[in-house]
Amino acid sequence: MSSGKGECAADTEQLQQRVYLGLRAGNLDPEDLVALACNLLDWFPCSDAVLEVVELNPAEMSPEEMAARARRILDDVGFDPGFDLAPERSETLRAALRIVARDLPLRGIEGEPEIEILRDWFPVGAGIRLADGERLNWGGPILPTMCDDPTVALASLARLIQESLLERTWQVWPVCLWHDLGVHASERNGAAVWWCAGDDGHILAPVGELARALGHGRATQGRR
Ligand SMILES: [Zn+2]
Structure with missing residues (x-):
């Protein structure tokens, strides 16, 4: 010894x-x-x-x-404090969820979604539970390290939501009314946005502000 x-x-x-x-x-x-x-x-x-x-x-x-x-x-050694030892990460995630939740009524999802820490997963991650009890965590949960930056957390949450909904319904959401294309949650210039690949690519709306963008789209749609 x-x-x-x-x-x-x-x-x-x-x-x-x-x-x-x-x-x-x-x-x-x-x-x-x-x-x-x-x-x-x-x-x-x-x-x-x-x-x-x-x-x-x-x-x-x-x-x-x-x-x-x-x-x-x-x-x-790659130490990660997870959610438990870095509680500000959960706060960042909840704040991000409040923002992306503003877009969900446009998808017919009502009520206040909640963050759910998934302790059975390794590493421990976070998913979303909708007000009707449905769980969204398709493609793997949100990892604690994604919650160190509010923009990354917001884009990650938006991506998780849209991919989970797509998996369940095979219905693309959100859709750019100008290009009739499904848009993707993305980080552009330090902001979480719904990004459309149509033409040279453009921001459909910041995540959380879809209603304003699509409301405008509906108003102009008839003139195309
Ligand atoms: Zn577009």
């Missing part, structure tokens, strides 16, 4: 969570960081941050240096 590993017995996943939470709260415990680096040494010998934490004493680093190395270690 090799010596020096005895003090590194704590569970690596737990240590990652403690280091992450310590970083968030600004009270990272150097001993947690050393224990984590020590645990990871055999698995990530090419991570400079792991080596530095093992070789140098984090307690003697500045808080900024220690935090920077802790972040690099979490990055190197």
Whole structure:
């Protein structure tokens, strides 16, 4: 049995969570960081941050240096705090759902949809439950990492909804009235939009503002 590993017995996943939470709260415990680096040494010998934490004493680093190395270690091992340890992600997702929900009455979907965290999935993701109880998660759930950016979260939700509805009904939605083409939820110039590929491509409407675009379309449709 090799010596020096005895003090590194704590569970690596737990240590990652403690280091992450310590970083968030600004009270990272150097001993947690050393224990984590020590645990990871055999698995990530090419991570400079792991080596530095093992070789140098984090307690003697500045808080900024220690935090920077802790972040690099979490990055190197691909740690993801999921929804539970980063609750702002759920908030971002709920805010995005409120926006895309404004378009749903145009599809005949009434009532307030809800975010549903899918704990049976790995990794844990999020789906949508409509007011009538129907679940939308076709093509895989929304992953926690998609919720770090409001635009990505909104476009991902809109895509999940339209693909789930398409799978169920084989009916394309939404449709560009000018080109008679199905449009797709997409990110353009930092905004989540319904994008039509007709002609050179154009934004039919920002996600959440479909009613205004299609209302205008109906008004002009007769003149085509
Ligand atoms: Zn179009």
